[in-house]
Amino acid sequence: MTTASPEPSRRANLLDFDLEGLAAFCETLGEKRFRATQLFRWIHQRGASGFDQMTDLAKSLRGKLQGAACIQGLSLLTQQESSDGTIKWLFDVGGGNAVESVFIPEDDRGTLCVSSQAGCAVGCRFCSTGHQGFARNLSTAEIVAQLWFAEHFLRKRFNTSDRVISNVVMMGMGEPLQNYSALVPALRTMLDDHGYGLSRRRVTVSTSGVVPMMDRLAQDCPVALAVSLHAPNDVLRDNLVPLNRKYPLAELLDACNRYLEFAPRDFITFEYCMLDGVNDQPEHADQLITLVRHHGARGVSCKLNLIPFNPFPQSGLTRSPHNRVLAFAKRLSDAGIVTTVRKTRGDDIDAACGQLAGDVRDRTRVGERIAQQRTIMLKPVPGAPATKEGNP
Numbered sequence: 001m002t003t004a005s006p007e008p009s010r011r012a013n014l015l016d017f018d019l020e021g022l023a024a025f026c027e028t029l030g031e032k033r034f035r036a037t038q039l040f041r042w043i044h045q046r047g048a049s050g051f052d053q054m055t056d057l058a059k060s061l062r063g064k065l066q067g068a069a070c071i072q073g074l075s076l077l078t079q080q081e082s083s084d085g086t087i088k089w090l091f092d093v094g095g096g097n098a099v100e101s102v103f104i105p106e107d108d109r110g111t112l113c114v115s116s117q118a119g120c121a122v123g124c125r126f127c128s129t130g131h132q133g134f135a136r137n138l139s140t141a142e143i144v145a146q147l148w149f150a151e152h153f154l155r156k157r158f159n160t161s162d163r164v165i166s167n168v169v170m171m172g173m174g175e176p177l178q179n180y181s182a183l184v185p186a187l188r189t190m191l192d193d194h195g196y197g198l199s200r201r202r203v204t205v206s207t208s209g210v211v212p213m214m215d216r217l218a219q220d221c222p223v224a225l226a227v228s229l230h231a232p233n234d235v236l237r238d239n240l241v242p243l244n245r246k247y248p249l250a251e252l253l254d255a256c257n258r259y260l261e262f263a264p265r266d267f268i269t270f271e272y273c274m275l276d277g278v279n280d281q282p283e284h285a286d287q288l289i290t291l292v293r294h295h296g297a298r299g300v301s302c303k304l305n306l307i308p309f310n311p312f313p314q315s316g317l318t319r320s321p322h323n324r325v326l327a328f329a330k331r332l333s334d335a336g337i338v339t340t341v342r343k344t345r346g347d348d349i350d351a352a353c354g355q356l357a358g359d360v361r362d363r364t365r366v367g368e369r370i371a372q373q374r375t376i377m378l379k380p381v382p383g384a385p386a387t388k389e390g391n392p
C-alpha cells in the first residue's frame with residue numbers, strides 16, 4: 001500500500017532552515033547530519049527547487065524528501081526594471097498582502113534590499129510602508145526566498161554561475177528587529193559558506209531602534225548595523241519615529257555603543273531622512289554633532305547617511321532641497337563626521353527607500369493612527385521656506 005505525500009503546506013519548507021536547522025530536520029528523517037550540507041548547497045548555491053535534480057543524493061533520501069519536504073519560493077506578482085538597472089519585484093505573501101525586494105546594481109557590488117514584514121507597526125511619519133500599517137511577520141522562508149529567487153534569477157539573466165548579489169540590506173518593508181526569530185536563521189543562511197557566503201560586513205540590518213533586540217543581535221548574529229535616526233533630539237524623534245517614545249535617544253545610543261563591541265564594522269551607520277523644514281536646519285546638524293560626539297564617555301563611532309526624502313502623497317512632507325542637503329552634509333563633515341548622501345535609485349519604478357508599498361491589509365490600524373496624527377502636524381522650523389515640490 002502506498003501512502004500519499006502530505007499536502008505541500010504540511011511539508012517542511014526547506015527555505016525555513018539555516019544549516020543547523022536543516023541538519024536537525026535530516027536527523028528526523030533518519031539521515032546523517034552531513035547530508036544537510038549537500039542539500040543546503042543544492043538549494044542555495046545551485047538554486048534547486050526540486051529533489052529530482054539532486055542526483056548525488058541517494059534515491060532513498062530523495063524519496064523521503066519528496067514525502068516530507070518542499071522548496072517553496074514566493075509567487076511573483078510583478079517585476080519592474082528601471083532605466084538605471086534597478087529591478088523591483090513584488091511578491092504575493094497570501095491573504096491579500098504583498099512585499100517587495102529591490103536589486104541595485106553598482107560597479108563594484110550588487111545589493112539586494114529585502115523585506116522582513118508585510119507592512120510595519122512602527123508607523124514612521126515619512127515612510128510609505130509605515131502608513132500602510134502592519135499585516136504580519138514574514139517567515140524565515142519568505143525572507144530567504146527573496147534572496148534565493150533574486151540571486152538565481154540574476155545568474156540566469158547575466159548567464160553566469162558566479163555570485164551576483166554581494167550585499168544584502170534589510171531595508172525593504174518592515175522592522176526586522178520586530179521579527180527577530182525569523183530574521184536570525186535567515187541571516188545565518190545568508191552568511192553560511194554553504195549558503196550565500198556573504199560577509200558579515202556586507203549584510204546590514206537596518207532598525208528604527210528596537211533596543212533589546214539590538215543587544216540580542218550582537219550576541220546571536222552580529223552583522224553590520226544601520227540605525228534610522230532621522231532626528232537629533234527626542235521631541236522631534238518622538239514625532240517622526242514613534243518607537244522613540246519607548247526607546248529614547250540616550251538609550252538607543254547606549255545600545256549602539258554596546259553593539260559596536262561585537263559588530264563586524266567599527267562604526268554604526270546612522271540614516272537620516274532629509275525632510276524639508278522639519279529636520280534639515282543648521283541647528284539640527286549642530287545638535288546631531290553634539291549628540292554623537294558627546295554621548296557617553298567617548299561618543300558613538302558612526303557614519304551619517306543622509307537620505308533625500310522620497311515623497312509619497314499621504315505623507316504631507318516634502319524633500320529637502322538639494323543645496324540644503326549638501327549644506328547639512330558639509331556641516332557634519334566639517335565637524336569630522338563621515339557623511340554621505342544616498343543616491344536615489346530606481347526613481348522611475350518607485351523603488352527608492354520608503355516607497356516600497358507592496359499592498360498590505362492593515363490589521364493594526366496604524367495607517368489610521370498616522371492619518372490622525374497628521375492633523376497635529378509638526379510646525380515647520382521658523383525661517384525655513386518649505387519648497388513647493390520638495391525638489392530643488
Ligand code: SAH
Binds near residue numbers: 170173310
Ligand atoms: N524598518 C527599518 C528598515 C526599513 S526602512 C528602519 O526603519 O530602519 C529603510 C530605510 O529607509 C530607513 O532608514 C527608513 O527610515 C528609510 N525611509 C523610510 N521611508 C523613507 C522615505 N520616504 N524616504 C527616504 N527614506 C525613507
Ligand code: SF4
Binds near residue numbers: 121172
Ligand atoms: Fe517601519 Fe522602518 Fe518604515 Fe519606520 S521607516 S515605518 S520602522 S519600515
